[in-house]
Amino acid sequence: MSSIKVPTDYNAVLYKTLAEADPEVQQIIEDETWRQFSGLELIASENLTSAAVMEANGSILTNKYSEGLPGARYYGGNEHIDRLEILCQQRALKAFDLDPKIWGVNVQPYSGSTANFATFTALLQPQDRIMGLGLPSGGHLTHGYYTAKKKISASSIYFQSFPYQVDTKTGLIDYETLHKNADLFKPRMLITGGSAYPRDWDYKRLAETAKSQQALLMSDIAHISGLVAAKVQNNPFEYCDIVTTTTHKTLRGPRAGLIFFRKDKDPEVEGKINAAVFPACQGGPHNNTIAGIAVALKQVADPAFKAYATQVIRNSQAMGARLMEHGYKLQTDGSENHLLLVDLRPLGLTGSKIEELADLCGVTVNKNAVVGDTSALTPGGYRLGTSALTSRSMMEKEMVIVADFLHRMTQIALQIQKEVGKKLVDFKKAANASEDVKTLKKEVEAFATSFALPGIDSNNIKRPAGH
Numbered sequence: 001m002s003s004i005k006v007p008t009d010y011n012a013v014l015y016k017t018l019a020e021a022d023p024e025v026q027q028i029i030e031d032e033t034w035r036q037f038s039g040l041e042l043i044a045s046e047n048l049t050s051a052a053v054m055e056a057n058g059s060i061l062t063n064k065y066s067e068g069l070p071g072a073r074y075y076g077g078n079e080h081i082d083r084l085e086i087l088c089q090q091r092a093l094k095a096f097d098l099d100p101k102i103w104g105v106n107v108q109p110y111s112g113s114t115a116n117f118a119t120f121t122a123l124l125q126p127q128d129r130i131m132g133l134g135l136p137s138g139g140h141l142t143h144g145y146y147t148a149k150k151k152i153s154a155s156s157i158y159f160q161s162f163p164y165q166v167d168t169k170t171g172l173i174d175y176e177t178l179h180k181n182a183d184l185f186k187p188r189m190l191i192t193g194g195s196a197y198p199r200d201w202d203y204k205r206l207a208e209t210a211k212s213q214q215a216l217l218m219s220d221i222a223h224i225s226g227l228v229a230a231k232v233q234n235n236p237f238e239y240c241d242i243v244t245t246t247t248h249k250t251l252r253g254p255r256a257g258l259i260f261f262r263k264d265k266d267p268e269v270e271g272k273i274n275a276a277v278f279p280a281c282q283g284g285p286h287n288n289t290i291a292g293i294a295v296a297l298k299q300v301a302d303p304a305f306k307a308y309a310t311q312v313i314r315n316s317q318a319m320g321a322r323l324m325e326h327g328y329k330l331q332t333d334g335s336e337n338h339l340l341l342v343d344l345r346p347l348g349l350t351g352s353k354i355e356e357l358a359d360l361c362g363v364t365v366n367k368n369a370v371v372g373d374t375s376a377l378t379p380g381g382y383r384l385g386t387s388a389l390t391s392r393s394m395m396e397k398e399m400v401i402v403a404d405f406l407h408r409m410t411q412i413a414l415q416i417q418k419e420v421g422k423k424l425v426d427f428k429k430a431a432n433a434s435e436d437v438k439t440l441k442k443e444v445e446a447f448a449t450s451f452a453l454p455g456i457d458s459n460n461i462k463r464p465a466g467h
C-alpha cells in the first residue's frame with residue numbers, strides 16, 4: 001500500500017487545520033459564530049447560508065484560474081470548472097423559471113455592486129443618463145447616488161444620474177412624478193430595485209415609462225431575488241431587459257452577484273455583458289463562489305424554498321403587525337416583502353441609538369433613513385428583515401416575541417435618553433452600564449440559542465471565553 005508523506009519542510013503549514021495554523025483567526029471565527037448563534041439577526045440584507053454552500057465556497061475550487069467563459073478560457077485545466085459554470089448558469093435560469101432561448105445569465109460577478117457596474121459598462125456610454133430610486137428613498141448606492149457636494153458612487157461619477165423618490169406622505173414610489181421627470185431627463189436606463197423599500201414594484205408601470213423614453217429597463221432585485229424566484233413577488237423578468245441580483249440575501253447563497261440579460265431583443269447583449277464582466281470590470285472568476293451559487297440555486301428550485309420564502313413574508317407581516325400594536329409608525333404602514341422600516345421620529349429617538357442599544361442586547365439591526373429625513377447622518381429610523389430568522393425556522397409567534405424585545409429596547413432607549421440627554425456618546429456610555437440592557441441581553445440569548453444556526457453543529461457549540 002502506498003502512503004503519501006505529508007511534508008515536514010517549508011510546506012508543512014499547508015496541511016495544518018486553521019486552529020493549528022492560525023489560532024487568532026480561528027478565535028475570531030468562533031466569536032462570530034457565537035454572536036450569530038446567540039443573537040437575533042435582523043439586518044434585511046443578510047441571511048444564513050447552508051452548510052453545503054459553505055462547504056462548496058471553502059473548497060479546493062479556490063485554487064483555479066479560469067478567465068473567460070466555458071469553452072473559451074485563457075488557461076488550461078478548466079474542464080471541470082467549465083462543467084461547474086454551465087451547471088450554475090442552467091440552475092440560475094431554472095431557479096427563475098426562464099427560457100434559455102430568451103434569457104442568458106453571467107454568474108461571474110463578485111458582488112451586486114460589480115454586477116451593476118458591469119451592466120452599465122456593457123449597455124451605456126460614459127455620461128449616459130440613468131434614473132434609479134434615490135438612496136434616502138430606499139434605493140441603492142450603485143443606482144447613481146450623489147450628494148450636493150460629492151459624487152459618491154462610481155455610477156454617478158461615470159454616468160449622469162437623476163433619482164426618483166417615494167411620496168413623502170405614503171412612502172410609496174411616486175410613479176407619476178417619475179414618469180414626468182423621465183420625460184424631461186430622458187434616461188438611457190431606468191433602474192428599479194432598492195435596499196430599503198418594503199413594498200412590491202409595479203414593473204408594468206415602469207416598463208411604460210422606460211418605453212416612452214426608449215430607455216432600457218433594468219431591475220436590481222438583490223434584496224428580493226429569493227422571493228421573486230419563489231414567485232411570491234411580482235415578476236420583473238416579464239418586463240425588464242436586464243435583471244441583476246446579489247446571491248447572499250433572500251436567495252441564501254454565498255456572497256456574489258448575477259446578471260440576467262434578455263437576448264431575444266438584442267443579439268449583441270450577451271457578448272456585451274460577458275465582455276463587461278471580464279475583462280472590463282473583473283479578472284478571474286471565483287470558482288469556489290460559483291460552486292456555492294450553484295448549490296444555493298439547486299435549493300431555490302426545491303419546493304421547500306417556496307415554503308421558506310412564503311414564511312419570510314408572513315414573518316415580516318407578523319412582526320410589523322405586533323410593532324404597530326405597540327404603537328410604532330412603519331413606513332408605508334407595513335410590508336409586502338422581507339423588510340420593515342420603523343420610523344422613530346414620533347418618539348424623538350434616532351436610528352443610531354436603537355442600533356447601538358440593539359447591539360448591546362444581541363439584536364442586530366441597522367439605522368436607516370425614513371421618508372422626509374433631512375440629515376443622512378442621523379437617520380430617524382431603523383430597518384428590519386426577517387430572512388435570517390426565518391432560516392432559523394422561526395415562525396409568526398416568534399416574530400411577536402422578537403417585536404416585544406424591540407419594544408423593550410426602545411423603552412430602555414427612551415429612559416436612558418431621558419436620563420442623560422440626546423448626545424450619542426453619553427447614550428452609549430449609559431447603555432453600556434445599564435442593568436436593563438444586561439437583563440434583556442440574557443433573555444435574547446436564551447431565546448436565540450433555542451434555535452439551531454444553519455451551517456454549524458448547534459448542539460456542540462461552546463460559549464467562547466469572555467462571552
Ligand SMILES: Cc1ncc(COP(=O)(O)O)c(C=O)c1O
Nearest residue numbers: 045111112113140194195222246
Ligand atoms: C439593491 C442592492 N443592489 C446591490 C447591492 C450591492 O451588493 P454587494 O454588497 O454584494 O456589492 C446591495 C447591497 O446591499 C443592494 O441592496
